[in-house]
Amino acid sequence: MSVHEVVATYLIETYLPLEQAAEAVAGEQSTGTFTAVARETPELRERFAARVVSIEELPPTGNPDLPGATRPPAPRTGSPGAGSPGAGSPGSADAAHAAGRTSGRVRVAFGLDNFGPSLPNVLAAVAGNLFELRQLAGIRLLDLDLPTPFAERYPGSQYGVRGTRELLDRPDGVLLGTIVKPSIGLPPEELRLVVRELAEAGIDFIKDDELMGNPPHSPLADRVAVVTEELDKVAARTGRRPMYAFNITDDLDRMAANQDLVQAAGGTCVMVCVNLVGFTALAWLRERCALPIHGHRAMTGVYTRAPQLGIDYVAWSKLARLAGADHLHTNGLSNKFYETDEEVLRSITAVRTPLLGGYETLPVLSSGQTPGLAPETYRRTNTTDLLVLAGGGIHGHPSGPAAGVTAMRAAWSAATSNTDLDKAATQVPALREALDKFGGIRA
Amino acid sequence: MSVHEVVATYLIETYLPLEQAAEAVAGEQSTGTFTAVARETPELRERFAARVVSIEELPPTGNPDLPGATRPPAPRTGSPGAGSPGAGSPGSADAAHAAGRTSGRVRVAFGLDNFGPSLPNVLAAVAGNLFELRQLAGIRLLDLDLPTPFAERYPGSQYGVRGTRELLDRPDGVLLGTIVKPSIGLPPEELRLVVRELAEAGIDFIKDDELMGNPPHSPLADRVAVVTEELDKVAARTGRRPMYAFNITDDLDRMAANQDLVQAAGGTCVMVCVNLVGFTALAWLRERCALPIHGHRAMTGVYTRAPQLGIDYVAWSKLARLAGADHLHTNGLSNKFYETDEEVLRSITAVRTPLLGGYETLPVLSSGQTPGLAPETYRRTNTTDLLVLAGGGIHGHPSGPAAGVTAMRAAWSAATSNTDLDKAATQVPALREALDKFGGIRA
Numbered sequence: 001m002s003v004h005e006v007v008a009t010y011l012i013e014t015y016l017p018l019e020q021a022a023e024a025v026a027g028e029q030s031t032g033t034f035t036a037v038a039r040e041t042p043e044l045r046e047r048f049a050a051r052v053v054s055i056e057e058l059p060p061t062g063n064p065d066l067p068g069a070t071r072p073p074a075p076r077t078g079s080p081g082a083g084s085p086g087a088g089s090p091g092s093a094d095a096a097h098a099a100g101r102t103s104g105r106v107r108v109a110f111g112l113d114n115f116g117p118s119l120p121n122v123l124a125a126v127a128g129n130l131f132e133l134r135q136l137a138g139i140r141l142l143d144l145d146l147p148t149p150f151a152e153r154y155p156g157s158q159y160g161v162r163g164t165r166e167l168l169d170r171p172d173g174v175l176l177g178t179i180v181k182p183s184i185g186l187p188p189e190e191l192r193l194v195v196r197e198l199a200e201a202g203i204d205f206i207k208d209d210e211l212m213g214n215p216p217h218s219p220l221a222d223r224v225a226v227v228t229e230e231l232d233k234v235a236a237r238t239g240r241r242p243m244y245a246f247n248i249t250d251d252l253d254r255m256a257a258n259q260d261l262v263q264a265a266g267g268t269c270v271m272v273c274v275n276l277v278g279f280t281a282l283a284w285l286r287e288r289c290a291l292p293i294h295g296h297r298a299m300t301g302v303y304t305r306a307p308q309l310g311i312d313y314v315a316w317s318k319l320a321r322l323a324g325a326d327h328l329h330t331n332g333l334s335n336k337f338y339e340t341d342e343e344v345l346r347s348i349t350a351v352r353t354p355l356l357g358g359y360e361t362l363p364v365l366s367s368g369q370t371p372g373l374a375p376e377t378y379r380r381t382n383t384t385d386l387l388v389l390a391g392g393g394i395h396g397h398p399s400g401p402a403a404g405v406t407a408m409r410a411a412w413s414a415a416t417s418n419t420d421l422d423k424a425a426t427q428v429p430a431l432r433e434a435l436d437k438f439g440g441i442r443a
Numbered sequence: 444m445s446v447h448e449v450v451a452t453y454l455i456e457t458y459l460p461l462e463q464a465a466e467a468v469a470g471e472q473s474t475g476t477f478t479a480v481a482r483e484t485p486e487l488r489e490r491f492a493a494r495v496v497s498i499e500e501l502p503p504t505g506n507p508d509l510p511g512a513t514r515p516p517a518p519r520t521g522s523p524g525a526g527s528p529g530a531g532s533p534g535s536a537d538a539a540h541a542a543g544r545t546s547g548r549v550r551v552a553f554g555l556d557n558f559g560p561s562l563p564n565v566l567a568a569v570a571g572n573l574f575e576l577r578q579l580a581g582i583r584l585l586d587l588d589l590p591t592p593f594a595e596r597y598p599g600s601q602y603g604v605r606g607t608r609e610l611l612d613r614p615d616g617v618l619l620g621t622i623v624k625p626s627i628g629l630p631p632e633e634l635r636l637v638v639r640e641l642a643e644a645g646i647d648f649i650k651d652d653e654l655m656g657n658p659p660h661s662p663l664a665d666r667v668a669v670v671t672e673e674l675d676k677v678a679a680r681t682g683r684r685p686m687y688a689f690n691i692t693d694d695l696d697r698m699a700a701n702q703d704l705v706q707a708a709g710g711t712c713v714m715v716c717v718n719l720v721g722f723t724a725l726a727w728l729r730e731r732c733a734l735p736i737h738g739h740r741a742m743t744g745v746y747t748r749a750p751q752l753g754i755d756y757v758a759w760s761k762l763a764r765l766a767g768a769d770h771l772h773t774n775g776l777s778n779k780f781y782e783t784d785e786e787v788l789r790s791i792t793a794v795r796t797p798l799l800g801g802y803e804t805l806p807v808l809s810s811g812q813t814p815g816l817a818p819e820t821y822r823r824t825n826t827t828d829l830l831v832l833a834g835g836g837i838h839g840h841p842s843g844p845a846a847g848v849t850a851m852r853a854a855w856s857a858a859t860s861n862t863d864l865d866k867a868a869t870q871v872p873a874l875r876e877a878l879d880k881f882g883g884i885r886a
Binding site for chain 2: 029030031039040044045047048064066067068069113114115116118119120121123124125127128129130131132133134153181182183184185186190194210211213214215216217249250251252253254255273275276277278279280281283284287298299300301302303305306307308309310311336337338339340
């Protein structure tokens with residue numbers, strides 16, 4: 001890969017010839033406008049125009065059309081593939097599978113000299129107005145290859161997998177965590193009791209819900225005070241201090257002040273909702289932050305869920321990692337959200353793949369996670385470099401959160417030692433209860 | 444509207460009973476998880492749970508289904524509407540219009556006490572994980588009603604329509620602008636010539652292309668130096684100094700330094716790509732910035748173009764205005780992008796509607812704008828409180844950019860005085876040339 005280029009990979013669907021659509025992307029996102037303009041010399045185009053690197057035609061995707069896509073003229077009057085303007089029917093089902101649409105995986109190279117190693121400025125080129133182009137009936141940014149000058153400007157994950165394990169003194173095994181539930185509304189003094197119980201049960205990691213920021217009814221300062229006090233007490237008794245990710249998401253100056261507050265109190269992790277503050281805010285925090293940054297993915301669905309539009313998790317996660325997330329939410333298998341297990345596994349792989357400079361980020365599996373999922377999760381990921389969060393799966397345990405932690409730990413222990421979960425449950429009543437309540441061992 | 448609540452309006456499409464889907468949204472985005480948990484008392488739910496305010500069933504939309512939507516069991520085995528889990532075929536055309544899907548406009552109220560008047564934290568509630576819910580086959584945030592405590596924290600547009608007119612000494616009439624073209628690659632000394640010609644022709648506003656940030660081949664500092672020198676010279680000769688929006692989009696500390704640079708040089712406007720830096724970064728800049736902020740909408744299509752998913756421009760623009768944009772791109776009629784004229788007009792109305800505290804933001808009409816569009820644009824917006832940008836429509840004029848400015852000005856003058864454009868063109872050869880080249884008067 002050239003150090004002088006950013007290469008973006010797209011899924012493109014179009015009624016134009018695929019080459020023409022790819023050139024429209026390259027043109028709009030570099031030197032082009034809708035008409036020839038003065039001073040746009042061949043030399044300038046040669047130096048600054050984006051370059052279509054490859055076009056791979058794909059089988060039909062079955063994706064619906066985006067509205068406003070340029071369609072060829074009606075068959076009896078026009079020549080096929082001529083691509084005259086005219087809005088497609090807006091997103092209707094009839095428009096999908098229409099004759100003449102092709103799908104392709106297209107790679108476009110943008111000269112780094114067009115924007116320099118700046119995340120927001122590279123987004124202007126690789127995304128920018130692209131999603132609005134009429135030439136495209138589908139457009140999705142799949143991946144992004146960033147050259148080494150980005151590594152020089154952005155340090156990326158500071159702790160990642162290894163640093164988090166060191167802080168937790170857990171050199172191996174899955175890292176086990178939970179989310180404070182109820183999501184919101186718990187008074188600090190009740191939070192104290194929840195944290196105490198979870199910490200005593202030997203959990204590795206606890207986090208605020210993403211809905212819990214710094215609200216008047218439970219100010220962050222109060223939460224930090226009670227949580228750190230409890231964790232200190234547990235650490236004094238047991239020698240183990242779980243990591244607690246305080247949600248510091250807020251406007252920037254407030255977020256920085258929140259970070260300072262957590263650090264001053266001896267906190268060991270902060271959580272940021274990456275999309276809610278933005279990649280630039282995350283990168284800004286990263287420069288100021290001595291603690292691991294737990295990257296929550298709230299609102300990622302707006303980029304990923306429409307198959308014909310958006311930014312794939314693979315590309316999204318690279319940006320979040322470069323901006324400095326140490327942990328990144330991927331969802332888990334059989335989660336309660338829309339993604340298939342295959343998509344979740346792809347996300348886990350993406351987060352673990354060494355990025356510029358070689359760092360790995362810790363994937364965070366959450367949503368609907370219960371002990372029964374441990375065997376299949378381990379079999380399909382083939383790693384314990386995972387932070388597995390069970391919210392309801394721990395707090396909803398029939399015998400309470402401590403039993404929930406015990407059950408999750410026992411399930412992962414069984415999974416990694418290739419022991420049948422039902423057999424393990426004969427020794428661990430809390431596991432038996434969890435399997436009975438939450439159901440289904442998947443192996 | 445209560446000062447204690449944020450009300451979000453959604454388009455929801457679902458195979459579940461509409462009431463059930465609406466409750467899923469309210470639950471997931473406030474107190475809920477997938478199972479009952481300890482300490483989630485009725486009192487807590489009463490105080491913190493989001494509340495479904497209204498449900499209005501809509502006619503079928505024809506939108507495609509989102510992947511992963513919970514579908515009812517197959518007709519011969521299941522009871523209709525029971526809504527048992529099971530992934531829908533991912534976004535396929537066959538899934539749309541399927542029997543049993545309903546669409547609704549749903550309003551949900553979230554207690555302000557859940558998050559306080561914080562833009563990123565309110566987004567966790569009104570958007571957050573919502574786009575990933577299986578219960579929904581379509582989900583779009585249409586609008587957002589924010590109570591007055593948001594006005595107290597966020598000052599919003601600083602200049603807006605009135606302040607921009609005052610700075611330009613243009614108390615009435617449309618504001619006429621252009622984008623520097625070619626988008627990228629123009630050396631500063633050629634930029635000087637472009638700016639000189641445009642300014643002498645009497646343009647009100649010039650902006651960097653969004654692709655032009657602070658690249659090595661044309662550093663912002665060099666552009667600021669040559670542009671302000673030229674504008675000063677023109678102002679000395681003509682008494683009129685166009686506003687130039689320098690694109691200061693970058694990582695935050697760099698963006699702030701860019702702003703300082705522009706201001707120190709006597710620049711009068713900065714441009715920020717709102718989505719590329721994020722709402723929080725814009726709000727952060729707003730607190731530090733004495734100049735009008737020209738808000739570019741690059742990448743808004745990723746939120747708006749899929750009809751079954753996303754954030755409507757009406758909601759998006761409120762967030763951008765609250766965060767401090769003075770000008771906001773809406774596209775213009777007959778633009779080269781995917782939106783219909785009706786959508787563009789709705790965006791223009793949204794930006795002009797007084798927001799908390801009563802400020803108006805200046806809508807920026809761009810993309811494919813030519814003199815021929817002036818009559819219809821004026822007829823349909825019924826205002827001249829518009830900043831109309833013609834990029835190719837000015838730079839691509841057969842007699843050069845100065846003639847392009849003359850043609851646009853003449854066209855708008857004719858449109859607002861109800862003069863036929865062809866008739867006006869008999870007096871203004873540059874207008875005749877423009878109409879001949881760019882075509883079509885739309886009136």
